[in-house]
Amino acid sequence: MGYRRLSFSIRAKLVFFTVSIILLVGGGISWFDASVLRGQLIDHFEAAADQVDASTSAALVDALYFLDIPRLRGELQQAQVNHDVSVAVALDTQGRVLSDGSTDNPLWLQTFPGSIAQRLVDTRQPVHERQAGKIIKGRPVHSPGGGLLGFFYMEYSTGNLEQASAEAQQQRLLLAIAFISFGGLLAWLLAWHATKPLTCMLSAVREIGSGNLDVTLSTDRSDEIGALGESINAMASNLRRTTTSIERLNAEIAEREQTEIRLIEACDDAEKANTAKSDFLSHMSHELRTPLNAILGFGQILEMDAESLNDEQNESIREILVAGDHLLHLINEVLDLAKIESSKLEIFMQAVEVDEVMQQCLSLIVVQAEQRQLSIIDNISNRGYVVQADALRLKQVLLNLLSNAVKYNRVQGTITLDAEIIDGQRLRISIVDTGKGLTEDELARLFKPFERIESDRHVEGSGIGLVISQRLTGLMAGNMGVNSAVGTGSEFWIEFELVNSL
Amino acid sequence: MGDFHMSKLTKLIFKFSLLLAIPVAGHAGSITLGSLSSTPGSETTIFLPVASYLAKGLADFGITDARVRVARSHAEMADLMKQGEVDLFIDSSISALIVQRQSGGHFLARRWKKGISEYHSVIFVRKESGISQLKDLGGHTMGFEEPFSSSGYLLPASEMIRSGLSLVPVGQQAQSMGVGYRFTGADENTLLWVLHGRLDAGAMAGNKLAKLAASLQDELKVIYQSRTIPYHVVVVRQGLSILLQQAIHQRLLEMHNNSHGQQVLEAFEKTGRFDDIPANVLRNLQSIQLDPVLERQ
Incomplete structure (x- = not known):
């Protein structure tokens, strides 16, 4: 079972390749733009997280120093005004939660869960981690004298980042779709404009191919297509002349063939007539020669007995013999000709x-x-x-x-x-x-x-x-x-x- | 507050006479609730639905309007009640006790706020502090929440004074062998400061300490528990007609029995219901000596 090779029109190919180029270029630009934008958003979020981390940590110094929970709560609530801050917790020096910014404070004086917070407390060194959907930051809070007052632990949600990135990508996708749709329309118009004269030429050539040589293409263009149209018109004109000549020759050939047929028939008729004539002559010669021989024989007998005849009779007998000889000669010649023509000689x-x-x-x-x-x-x-x-x-x-x-x-x-x-x-x-x-x-x-x-x-x-x-x-x-x-x-x-x- | 049994005709005549001749509220035709706050806007938003609910049931007394008055101090509120500008004052029991005593009003009902109807205060210390009873606090430091905190200052401080202890600001206790006190600003601060040794003892509501120190049972101990008093109460001003007080009392106590009343109660800082103040609890409240405490504010 064979596969039929797919065949596409030039217009379809033009549209396909143009849209493909638009897809590649538009998609590439959109992807690059989205990547750059995402990078900028990440940098922005990182900077914002750093800012919140630094400012809140500084603000927590006094509250931790005085162990002032309402003030801690207020500072943490201030940090959480930024909606990207999902967790903001102040820990004491043992890693227990002093405040999470809420009034309920459900983890009050409990060890804050999580390995990163534990590492912060154990190492007393700033931590910075990026996990799925969030940036985790933490740092020790020291008094101006250098003593450890506690820790600040923060989780910065990247949900808004992801949402902003997704919205940006969606916008670019919509823009790309619009761009591609518009580009596709332009490509189709371009292909239509480019292939329209070719389609006309194709129709004209098909017309010519089907025998209609009166087709004339418009040649008001000065480019290659116009030159091609003029060539097609010239070809059609030459074909018309050639066809006219061929038709004339065909008519002549047909007439000659008819003439030849008539000639052959005439020849046949003549041949038959000639054969009939020869047959007749041969037959008649034989028929004539038999009595003629009898006449000549009896004449010669009479001639041999010339003494018993008078002069007038002898003269008559001589004339009979001369005429008979002439007649016999004539008959023989006719008989020869008949034999020759009937190929019997x-x-x-x-x-x-x-x-x-x-x-x-x-x-x-x-x-x-x-x-x-x-x-x-x-x-x-x-x-x-x-x-x-x-x-x-x-x-x-x-x-x-x-x-x-x-x-x-x-x-x-x-x-x-x-x-x-x-x-x-x-x-x-x-x-x-x-x-x-x-x-x-x-x-x-x-x-x-x-x-x-x-x-x-x-x-x-x-x-x-x-x-x-x-x-x-x-x-x-x-x-x-x-x-x-x-x-x-x-x-x-x-x-x-x-x-x-x- | 006894029951009144009158015939319909008698009631009608009485009501008519009230409508015609007796001033029933601070502003004729309205009932006014009072509250202490420095933010009158939000406070009015909280209290006005309760006032409106009460007013709707008091049309027979010519009350068609509801109002809220906000004062910044107990004295101001007491003056407003004495002037008839505020008919009902709803607040924590100690604040209500102060206003009641200054205005001459009396307690009308108990309010269940956030599921709590009554409480007591405790005084706690670190286990290794060597302090085991109230009298041991002499010469030591102690933390109260804030000057107007019923459970975090007024109740425990009055109890300490009633027990013979003297309260002096921190720094002066060593000379007088009194208990040096300071206000921490929050119960959490009180607990932390005691825990970190910045103070020797702290006071707060017993249920609050149980909640805040749930994980610190090995580090703290309670050395004193106060008497039980109502959490929040309703004070009615002096001079409001008995019939109207009864009508208000009745309407408050039935409030949780209908859906509209339940909705208003829920919006009123998650109030569960109003009921009568048990006699022993009311007695505890009324026996509190506040003057020595209030003098230190």
Whole structure:
């Protein structure tokens, strides 16, 4: 079981410590004053007792000398006028009571009791003792000639001393209580005055802590508390600005999150649509290719029996085959794109000799290039470059780029093939034509599926060849790019990991 | 003082005649008590309640007022009583005897003061003094209390004179073989002076000596005891009507029987009661010869 540590407010501590100081100082002063006063009272009583003792003893000389009891009684009564004298007795030389000041004189001629009186009689020397509540004094009384006449014994009550001391202490106690009460009130007022601004600040800080940043403290003081209030106001102002900024940022973040969610949803939708499209294309390609193959097969059969057909029929059959081939090529490209987008296209990475693949591709376009009177400058062949790629797909990419270089080149133009090793690790293969070149807008739409440049509508093509090439290059861990200048021509390049070179 | 037996009618006629024609007190309509003192104020305070008490019972005699007169000497008091200024004088028996004899009055009652109704005086000496009887005091010294002390001077001195001794002031006794005397001022002084050998003998009331010398039985001895006399008595002036004297006497003797009277008696120096003076005691008192004693004052 633990103990909770007590916690006091600053105001309570101020009051407590101030009252404690007042108690210590006031109590100390009162105690010191009472002690001094008591000392003075004791001295006063001692002096008064000495005075009574001396004067009465002197006055008793004649009465004792004459053994005059009425006179003794009178002198003792005179001594007892002082109310502090509780016992005043005249003794004869044997210590017997001659008079105690009373008419009854009950101890008449009896030995006065008490060891001090006995010591006085035995020693015949003055005695002085302080006992509880009284001062005892006694002395022998001698005649002027020196003879012993008797003794004077006196008990001086200190009751009045104690009473006076008690009254003085009571007065000082009351004064101390009044002083402490007044001091406590002042301490409370001081603490209240000192902690009031702190309490206001505490309330303000709590308000700020609870979210109310519109709190403003009065800063009409020029001391530390005023500076603290200004600091709190500045802090609240900064917090307001910061909070406003955070709220604005939060709104923006929320808006962006909504946008992102919408984008993700759109992407998902697009992905689904694309997948559906790819599935459709793949399905349709298969569905289309089957009858198309039948058409092409029967066309080729008819072509092989061209002699039995007239020219017009042969021409028709040829157009059927050309259109069929084009359609089949188109369908295959669509099917490839569909496979790529649906991640169903398999890539077999291996070390591929670029020279060999390039030669195969050149052999396929050489006829078309000659038809357009194009010059091919081959700076690649016989260099022995080997790259990491899928040989079939690398050939497909190169063939696409070479075909485009032929198709989009000007008549009697040039196709330049270059190879460049980059950073010693990759091989960049460039195919540069001398066509019209591409505008910025055309460059932006160049790698989008089914996008065709408006000015080249007359050129045969599906519009997805470059897209397929770029995707295939990516699948083979390569890159594809284009540099083009309108009126000069275009440079298409691909990069692959270099395995080795001559 | 015999009893009076009268019919109611006779009493009424007598009282009426008294009211009309007979002066009954020193001042008409009042009764006055007298006392000896040098402090008339305090003395009046002590005596006036008794006077008032008596006056209240004497309305039938036309007395409606009470007074107190204080004199400084027996002669003055005797004159006042003779002049009718004082009706009653209450004091110690010897003082009362002096005033009674000088004024012509007579004793009316005895006063029990502080429980004491009568006393005697004694003469004492140290045991080793060699003095064994009164006549041995001749040529010796003796102490009396004071000149007006009944028990401490007047009674023992008169007895000594009656026994044939002569009293002379101290210093003269050796020549006359009389008893040298001096006044000590207090019985305690008398005892101490005898005890310390300053005097050969002392006189005081027997009960006082018993009290003061209770522890000194081995040192002192009594060589003479006087006759017994009343402690305090009431003297009525000559000329006061018999009926009024009887009424006063009756009222004094019945005073202790009612609460008011008891309160007045208690305040009157702790007086227990008033009663009649026994005949033998009164005889002792009246036989005292005071003139030789008073001449020495």
